[in-house]
Amino acid sequence: MIYANYAATSPALSPGVVKELCEYVGGTHLNAARNFEGLEAGAIALRARQAIGKLFNAADPLKVIFTSGATQSLNMVINGLIKPGDHVLATSVEHNATVRPLEALRKNGVIEIDWLPCEPDGSLDAETVRKAIRKNTRALVMSHASNVLGTILPVVECCRIVREYGILSILDTAQTAGVLPFTPGDYGERLADVITFTGHKGLGGLAGIGGFVISGEASREMRPWISGGTGSASHSLEMPEFMPDKFEPGTQNTIGILSLAVSVEEILRISIESIREHERALMVRFIAGLREIKKIKRYGTLDPDRSVALVSILVQGYDCGEAARYLFENHGIITRSGLHCSPLAHKTAGTYPDGTVRFSFGNGTTEAEIDAVLEALSKMEHAVS
Numbered sequence: 001m002i003y004a005n006y007a008a009t010s011p012a013l014s015p016g017v018v019k020e021l022c023e024y025v026g027g028t029h030l031n032a033a034r035n036f037e038g039l040e041a042g043a044i045a046l047r048a049r050q051a052i053g054k055l056f057n058a059a060d061p062l063k064v065i066f067t068s069g070a071t072q073s074l075n076m077v078i079n080g081l082i083k084p085g086d087h088v089l090a091t092s093v094e095h096n097a098t099v100r101p102l103e104a105l106r107k108n109g110v111i112e113i114d115w116l117p118c119e120p121d122g123s124l125d126a127e128t129v130r131k132a133i134r135k136n137t138r139a140l141v142m143s144h145a146s147n148v149l150g151t152i153l154p155v156v157e158c159c160r161i162v163r164e165y166g167i168l169s170i171l172d173t174a175q176t177a178g179v180l181p182f183t184p185g186d187y188g189e190r191l192a193d194v195i196t197f198t199g200h201k202g203l204g205g206l207a208g209i210g211g212f213v214i215s216g217e218a219s220r221e222m223r224p225w226i227s228g229g230t231g232s233a234s235h236s237l238e239m240p241e242f243m244p245d246k247f248e249p250g251t252q253n254t255i256g257i258l259s260l261a262v263s264v265e266e267i268l269r270i271s272i273e274s275i276r277e278h279e280r281a282l283m284v285r286f287i288a289g290l291r292e293i294k295k296i297k298r299y300g301t302l303d304p305d306r307s308v309a310l311v312s313i314l315v316q317g318y319d320c321g322e323a324a325r326y327l328f329e330n331h332g333i334i335t336r337s338g339l340h341c342s343p344l345a346h347k348t349a350g351t352y353p354d355g356t357v358r359f360s361f362g363n364g365t366t367e368a369e370i371d372a373v374l375e376a377l378s379k380m381e382h383a384v385s
């Protein structure tokens with residue numbers, strides 16, 4: 001079996017994560033959790049906040065908020081920060097996790113949206129952002145990299161531009177957290193006001209955990225979108241104003257948070273730079289091999305320096321679902337076909353409504369696996385000739 005679907009979810013937890021999770025659910029941790037529930041959960045959450053704060057170059061771990069994933073984070077942030085009458089900018093390669101909450105507000109007459117047009121390969125000229133700014137523009141919501149085309153968007157430049165106008169920047173790092181470095185001064189609190197992340201892709205945690213990192217100013221402006229008990233300020237009928245309680249009501253997903261703490265600590269030890277270099281080298285090999293195979297149409301920039309380890313393709317003579325099934329049934333290769341929850345990105349690429357077959361690789365992918373995928377694709381080419 002070859003797993004080429006890292007963009008959807010990471011295939012396995014690391015042995016280190018499994019060990020700590022087993023200890024937590026099966027051992028002394030459980031008793032500790034039962035007896036001192038809040039204390040134990042709080043210590044685990046702080047450990048995860050510190051690791052994630054380091055990863056995103058965010059100075060204050062209390063501004064790292066946990067949610068069930070990027071989808072919940074984007075819903076909370078969009079609904080908590082955007083007000084009636086606002087104008088919002090977002091790109092034409094956004095995932096439905098951004099598109100649907102924004103479109104729901106637009107449909108109800110609450111906001112106006114401009115979908116900034118990316119090129120068919122997913123790239124965006126940052127100046128497009130400046131040209132679209134209006135008097136009532138409140139926020140820019142954008143992906144760090146497209147989950148359909150792999151293209152890395154110019155988030156540094158775009159966030160800098162909107163900041164000049166006092167406009168909020170909200171980044172969706174579902175495809176880049178744990179994969180691309182967040183260099184001090186480039187990303188993090190200083191550049192984007194909010195960075196949303198999911199735990200089960202590049203960060204190597206369990207499904208059902210994610211969160212966002214928020215600047216002090218944005219955290220004061222943002223309204224809690226989900227309310228409930230926080231175990232603090234219990235006399236009050238309203239959510240507390242202090243962090244992280246303001247955005248973390250209810251019993252938290254401590255086991256998910258623990259998985260993130262351990263996996264992000266491992267990523268920091270391995271170093272993001274070496275993960276990126278490995279994935280870049282895989283892309284160099286994969287793209288060079290793809291170019292040799294006729295009857296394949298490739299999408300995205302096909303430039304390993306401007307892309308995460310992800311390529312969408314179409315094989316002549318196959319519908320994308322058939323191609324994915326062929327690869328799985330004949331070669332044990334797991335890909336993802338269809339629209340990948342990003343209809344706008346497929347409209348941008350010209351692959352709507354049928355979609356593409358997406359290959360996405362990760363830190364566990366080997367060069368031998370890339371070669372085996374290329375070999376399978378060239379057999380497919382012969383199957384249709």
Ligand SMILES: Cc1ncc(COP(=O)(O)O)c(C=O)c1O
Pocket residue numbers: 007008068069070071072095097143145146147172174175198199200210341
């Ligand atoms: C770009 C992008 N944003 C958001 C999401 C949503 O992430 P989750 O399902 O973990 O909430 C995904 C997941 O596929 C994604 O690729």
